[in-house]
Amino acid sequence: MSTDTPTLTVTTDRCQDLLTQIVRIRSVVGEPTTAHLWVSERLRELGMTVEHYAVxxxxxxxxxxxxxxxxxxxxxxxxxxxxxxxxRPEDWSRDPWGAQVEDGVLYGRGAVDSKGTHVSMLAALEAVVAVGASRRGPIYFMSDSDGEDGFRGAALMADLGVAQRIDTVFSAEATSNRGIEIAYPGISTWKVTAIGRTAHPTEPENGINAITKMAKLVDAVNAGRLETPRGSSDWFEPRVTLQAIRTLPGGGWTIPGRCDAVVSVMSPAGATLNEVRDSIDAFLRMLEREDGEVRFEFKVLPMGGGRLWLRPGESDPNHRGVRAIDEAISAVRGAPGEVRKFNGGWVDAVELMRTGPDGYGSPAVITFGPGDFDQAHAVDEHIAISEVRDAAEIYARTTLALLG
Structure with missing residues (x-):
């Protein structure tokens, strides 16, 4: 890994121009858009070979x-x-797709999540290409159309064999140009059904109220009695949340015999889906024994893209990509970065990771970018153009250090 960084040119004006252009292209997930055409044009201007893949x-x-x-x-x-x-434009003080700039701050939907980081990456590659230095390996740029809800992009990259040609992935999310986020929890969602017995509401003694039985499960989850696998991560503790409860259709004038709950489990690296399933099964059988009347069924709810869950992953904190970006942060910001866990849920690049004997995933996935994560999805979402520029220089320095 080279320590000599050629002179880079990354300007605030260029970052503002790029960010203004892409924010003004409405690209709400699931809606028709031309954003992919804009991205493709920018990549071809850099000399990249560009392909489109249906999602x-x-x-x-x-x-x-x-x-x-x-x-x-x-x-x-x-x-x-x-x-x-x-x-919702009526909620905003500015046009969400107007890309209005005030005092060096750009307002617009996606400014933080994650068009700001997207532009930092593009500006970084412009600077890298302009330097003209020899590069020892390829540079890939993936721009996805379902980063907000489906995370299918990296699954396509795995099928294309991209993972075998790379060592480091930079994932575009806001970390205030400080966080170097390397650890990602697995996410699985489960439907649990409490099965009782229906009865006429005037004779509740003849039924087994599934809502009442589900309430016992809720109390047990809140009390921490559902213990899911702890895995091997030093960054995350297992977490269980209840997300929905409903009775099945059939009218309200009855003692319900079935009640559903949706349970979400966040699992640290090292945990497997089968271990999560076994822990839920043991928990439900325990509740059945304690109650003596109810029966519980459960099943995993697929996450889309042919996946039953979003797998956990963790990068080595001493990986050369982590060290390189930390050095670049120090050079640009005058202070080191903060290596930490990812608090935004999950990033699709984790799909590319395969765990080695040391417990760490390869390629290393590093989440980094400009902007305050609290602004993601917020009304009047905004980002400082200077942060976008600084992130671009950090990315460029890191790329040259890794490939030079």
Whole structure:
């Protein structure tokens, strides 16, 4: 890994121009958009070979660009998404798609999540290409159309063999240009059904009220009695949340014999889906024994893209990509970065990771970007252009250090 960084040119004006353009292209997840065409044009201007891949359930495709290196060593992948959540213009003080700039701050849907980081990555690659230095491996740029709800993009990358050609993935989420986030929990969602016995409400003694039985499960979950696998991570503790409860259709004038709950489980690296399933099964059988009347059934609710869950993953904190970006942060910001866990749920690049004997995933997935994560999905979402510029320089320095 080279320590000599050629002179880079990354300007605030260029970052503002790019961010203004892409924020003004409405790209709400699931809606028709031309954002993928804009991204493709930027990548081709960099000399990249660009391909489009259809994404199930989406009108816009995934965009994948590749810039081959001069050598055959492992390269880097920039993992971005151009889709955003919706915005209600009547709730905003500015046009959500107007990209209005005031005092160096740009307002607009997606400014933080994650068009700001997307633009930082593009500006970084412009700077890297302009330097003209030899690169020992390829640079990939993925821009996804379902980064807000489906996370199918990286699954396509796995099928295309991209993971075998890269060593480091940079995932586009806001970390205030300080956080170097390397640990990601697995997420599984389960439907649990309490089965009692229906009866006429005037004779409740003849029934077994499934809502009452489900209430016992709720109390037990809140009391921490559902113990899911702890895995091997030093970053995360297992977490269980109840997300929905409902009785099945059939009219209200009855003692309900069935009641459903949706349970979400966040699992640290090292845990498996089968271990989560076994822990839920043991918990439900315990409740059945304690109650003596109810019976519980459960099943996993698939997460889409052919996946039963979103797998956990963790990068080595001493990986060369982590060290390189930390050095770049120090050079640009004058203070080191903070290596930490990811608090935003999950990033699709984890799909590419495969766990090695040391317990860490390869390729290393590093989440980094400009902006305050609390602004993601917020009304009047905004980002400082200077942060976008600084992130671009950090990305560029890191890329040159890894591939130079």
């Amino acid at each position: 199930e359930g989406r009108t816009a495709p995934l965009v994948l660009g590749v810039l081959e290196g001069d050598g055959d060593e492992p390269g880097v992948l920039f993992d971005a998404h151009f889709d955003t959540v919706h915005a």
